[in-house]
Amino acid sequence: MKVNVKYFGAIAESAGKSEEVLDLEKGSSVKDLKNQQIKKYQIQDADSIQIAVNQDLKNEVELKDGDEVAFLPPFAGG
Amino acid sequence: MRYDRQIKLDEVGISGQEKLRNYRVLIIGVGGLGCPAAQYLAGAGVGKIGLMDHDKVSITNLHRQVLFNEDDIGKSKVLVAKEKLQQLNSEIELIAIEEALTIENAEKLFSEYDIIIDGTDNFETKYLINDACILAGKPWIYASIYKYEGQLSVFNYENGPTYRCLFPKTTRQNISCEATGVLGVVPGIFGMLQAMEALKIILGIGEILSGKLKLSNLLTGSEQILKLQKKQEEIDKIKENGIIPVKIVCKLNDESRLYLDIREIFEQPRINSEKVIQIPLSDLDDRIWEIPKEKEILVFCQSGKRSKKVVDLLKAEYGFENLKNVEGGIETIIDG
Numbered sequence: 001m002k003v004n005v006k007y008f009g010a011i012a013e014s015a016g017k018s019e020e021v022l023d024l025e026k027g028s029s030v031k032d033l034k035n036q037q038i039k040k041y042q043i044q045d046a047d048s049i050q051i052a053v054n055q056d057l058k059n060e061v062e063l064k065d066g067d068e069v070a071f072l073p074p075f076a077g078g
Numbered sequence: 079m080r081y082d083r084q085i086k087l088d089e090v091g092i093s094g095q096e097k098l099r100n101y102r103v104l105i106i107g108v109g110g111l112g113c114p115a116a117q118y119l120a121g122a123g124v125g126k127i128g129l130m131d132h133d134k135v136s137i138t139n140l141h142r143q144v145l146f147n148e149d150d151i152g153k154s155k156v157l158v159a160k161e162k163l164q165q166l167n168s169e170i171e172l173i174a175i176e177e178a179l180t181i182e183n184a185e186k187l188f189s190e191y192d193i194i195i196d197g198t199d200n201f202e203t204k205y206l207i208n209d210a211c212i213l214a215g216k217p218w219i220y221a222s223i224y225k226y227e228g229q230l231s232v233f234n235y236e237n238g239p240t241y242r243c244l245f246p247k248t249t250r251q252n253i254s255c256e257a258t259g260v261l262g263v264v265p266g267i268f269g270m271l272q273a274m275e276a277l278k279i280i281l282g283i284g285e286i287l288s289g290k291l292k293l294s295n296l297l298t299g300s301e302q303i304l305k306l307q308k309k310q311e312e313i314d315k316i317k318e319n320g321i322i323p324v325k326i327v328c329k330l331n332d333e334s335r336l337y338l339d340i341r342e343i344f345e346q347p348r349i350n351s352e353k354v355i356q357i358p359l360s361d362l363d364d365r366i367w368e369i370p371k372e373k374e375i376l377v378f379c380q381s382g383k384r385s386k387k388v389v390d391l392l393k394a395e396y397g398f399e400n401l402k403n404v405e406g407g408i409e410t411i412i413d414g
Contacts, residue, residue, distance in 0.1 A: 048249035
């Protein structure tokens with residue numbers, strides 16, 4: 001199944017892109033995807049990063065084909 | 079009359095203008111976000127505006143904090159802002175609070191206002207605003223900038239989600255505009271969006287950005303609104319325990335040794351300890367005399383690369399025999 005992943009803030013810089021389509025095994029969870037990408041792009045402070053699925057920060061769900069997943073870091077500039 | 083153009087709007091009218099006159103808004107941080115928010119709210123006739131900042135105007139503020147001008151450099155931000163905003167609107171009350179927000183003063187101060195606007199640039203103060211708003215029962219309008227991206231939300235509005243519901247765990251990577259750079263327009267736009275949310279709340283019009291997080295990338299034009307989830311346990315925790323301080327500043331894991339931090343002042347996390355001599359690399363030439371020669375000193379930077387060069391240089395050119403490089407950078411000498 002394919003999911004569309006979006007990266008925000010410094011995560012987009014670690015990933016070198018702000019968006020990509022990933023082919024995942026059926027039944028993958030949000031947690032699996034988060035861990036996989038954090039390792040792949042060596043994203044720092046993983047605990048602070050929030051994940052939204054289909055524009056909702058309720059993320060204790062199993063991913064489905066076509067889902068949009070956003071990786072959101074805290075930042076504090078102003 | 080002064081407010082004619084907004085009173086003409088059905089959503090405002092005479093009664094809306096009266097609401098604006100009776101409202102009290104507190105702006106924490108009169109910088110890239112706080113300045114434009116303050117200017118537009120003063121223009122709109124918000125009856126009382128508190129301005130809180132302990133900083134002074136510096137020349138590097140001027141590209142984005144266009145309320146200030148060159149003559150203001152070195153002066154108190156809140157005193158200058160108060161004077162200028164009073165010139166813009168003599169009918170409103172402006173309060174300059176030349177202090178930092180602290181655990182001690184936050185809740186009482188917030189109780190004197192109806193809405194808090196977050197114009198800060200650091201996590202410590204954002205969590206502090208959040209907790210004090212929960213305790214004082216006030217909504218606050220949050221914005222944060224990272225380069226061309228911004229986040230915007232209204233927290234703790236009519237029992238809605240709070241900042242801790244969004245980010246229960248914070249990060250050590252407290253990257254400020256000072257460190258990453260920013261185009262003045264970006265906080266300018268977000269400061270105005272904060273002012274707009276404040277006007278919506280005061281007038282009771284439109285849809286308040288509560289329970290939602292707006293994300294905008296002003297470089298690509300992409301926008302998203304994410305739905306937030308309220309985490310009652312994060313709110314109850316504050317109601318039960320009071321403000322929980324968030325410290326991005328961290329501790330050394332070995333306080334018995336002496337350190338030299340050669341990172342620039344904006345690099346995070348900072349270490350608050352008498353055992354750390356802080357001399358940014360950019361100042362090193364002028365301040366070499368501050369480094370003792372008799373005790374062993376561990377020299378560190380973010381990764382260990384710059385500090386290695388400094389150790390080699392000080393050894394070769396200035397005869398320091400007591401310096402040792404921290405190979406792994408700051409993460410290897412702090413707790414957690």
